[in-house]
Amino acid sequence: MEHRDLQSLEMREAQNRAASRVTSAGPLAFPVPRIEKKMKCIATCASLIAVMLALALAGLTFTIHSLYNLHREVAQINEINGSPQNTPQKLTGAAKKNKTEDDTERAAHLTGKATAQHSDRLMWDIRMGNAFMQGFTYRNGTLIINKTGKYYIYSKIHFRGENCPLMPLHQTILKHDNTYQLDQTLMRVQEINFCSGHGLWRKTTFQAGIFHLKRGVQLFVQVSDPTMVSLDELMTFFGIYKI
Secondary structure (H helix, E strand, O other): OHHHHHHHHHHHHHHHHHHHHHHHOOOOOOOHHHHHHHHHHHHHHHHHHHHHHHHHHHHHHHHHHHHHHHHHHHHHHHHHHOOHHHOHHHOOHHHHHHHHHHHOOOEEEEEEEOOOOOOOEOEEEOOOOOOEEEOEEEEOOEEEEOOOEEEEEEEEEEEEEEEOOOOOEEEEEEEEEOOOOEEEEEEEEEEOOOOOOEEEEEEEEEEEEEEEEOOOOEEEEEEOOHHHEOOOOOOOEEEEEEO
16 A cells, blocks of 8 residues: 555656756747847947948039039139130230231132223232232232232233234233332243134133232232233132241
8 A cells, every 4th residue: 555655656756857848948928029120229339330321322422513613613713714705815905916916817719800901011900700818008000018028929811812923922920110210020921832823812810829928018910011901810829928
């Protein structure tokens, strides 16, 4: 009897120990305080990153705004420095006048025009067709030099007729200097034996050269017979330009 009671007691103790082992071997308690601490750290880091991004964006905006203002100020300074009021020739009226006079392009291209039969000096057209004149004065078949310097002069004369003339053809470029009141030959072209027999004939003459001319000198062209000169602007012309 006592033996059975002892066995029963041992069995109950064994069951209690087994239950105790099962209970101790069950799931562990979840570490809630540690997770909350990690979440707080993550939130703090996110806040710091957001603040740093905001500061970086603000710095970038300030830099762009400063560069824009600097560019605008530089553009304004360049505009002020490049304005006509700040150029040296604008400071005085004399400087402006001298600069304008020196920069004037001096050139003229005159074309054929009807000439009186009693005169051997050719007249010229200064406006029609290809003709133009800048920096010179024209009067009665003469070009007047307005500035001393070196000039390139050229002349092309186209002669034509129905019968061969007995005299030679020539075209001569002359200058007249008021200082000496003389006509001086600069260039001359003369043609002989340019046609034979009867019938229509044509002859073109050309000459060119560089000369130093003083202010006030007059230039003009003389020919053997103005009635034989073609008035075609592509065939007969007289020109000059300063070099």
